[in-house]
Amino acid sequence: MLAETICSAAAVAGLGIAGITAYRKRFLAAARIAAYALVPLGLVMTGAVEWIADTAFSPVAWAGFGVLGGAWLLLSSTRAVERRRGGRKEVAGGAEPGAVAPTASTPSRAVAPKPQTGKAGQSGAEDFSDIEAILKKHGI
Template sequence: MIAETVCSAVAAAGLGIAAVSAFRRRFLTAARIAAYALVPLGLVMTGAVEWAADTAFSPVAWAGFGVLGGAWLLFLATRAVERRRKSKGRAVAGAAQQDPVAPRASAPSLGPADRPAGRPGTKPQAAPRGGATDDFSDIEAILKKHGI
């Protein structure tokens, strides 16, 4: 009974505010406010407010909501476990089947002994002073690997 009275009062106040807005020639705003104000009145007329009030104060209804929440949590938990198992199975199967993308990527750069010989009539170049060969050998190996 109290909930119906409150909803009716909210609807009447909203329609009053809509009338004031229409008087100020804000017709679009007035129509929107009137639409919002009529929602509680419609809920009272359909009996939804009485049902909601009865449900809000019923311990059986709250227990039902608790059971529904528990079922929802169970669905989420089983879904998460199922996804985790599928992804773990794919990772194990994928690792066994796939070759590494760049097998020599983790290998150290080519040292002087591992470098392929240049063209057959050329002399090997002398190493510059100061150990510059060591500094740029990694970069040279990467550039050669990419054909640059």
Template sequence: MIAETVCSAVSVAGLGIAAVTAYRKRFLRAARIAAYSLVPIGLVMTGVVGWLADTAFSPTAWAGFVVLGGAWLLFAGTRALERRKAGTRKEAEAAPESKAVAPAASAPSLSPATKPTAARPTTKPTTEDFSDIEAILKKHGI
């Protein structure tokens, strides 16, 4: 009951400020103030304020928050253990070489259709100097 009264008083005060602002010929600002001041009374009329007040003083609701916190701790704990079990990032990056699906598989051979022939022009490899790019990358530690 007190929460509804406070919200109503805040709305009335806001509408009064909006009226004074409109009197000073600042209509856009007055419209914004009126919109903000109508929000608390709208929350009272929809029942949200009563629901929040009932929830804040309900032992069942607080027990529910404790259960949700426990669930979050379980999720966080299992994730931390999973990461610890997986190892460090460097170990994970080195591992894919040893975890190949078919380590004894050979490289695919070229069929006659994919072999380069004289009819197809081949591009010459470019011999550009990338030393300036390498210097920039080394400067940034890459």
């Protein structure tokens, strides 16, 4: 009851300010202030203020928010651990993994040697000749 009275008073005060603003020939600002002032009145008329007030002072509602927060923490921590492991699954008790070739789907970490092009006796300085040509072209 008190929350509805406060919201209604805020709406009346806002509409009064909008009226004064319109009197000063600032109609666009007055319309904007009136729109903001009508929001609390609309919330009172729909019953949303009563629902919010009942929820804010309900211990059961706060316990429910606590349970939701705990569930969110549990889900986010399990996702973080899963990402850190890289999607690997734990094998319990030394049992065989479920896949026939478990390492076949993971990418190889070994770096393949680059095939050599050109002469076999080229030095490392000649590898930068194309870079030098680009730098000279741009005047660097």
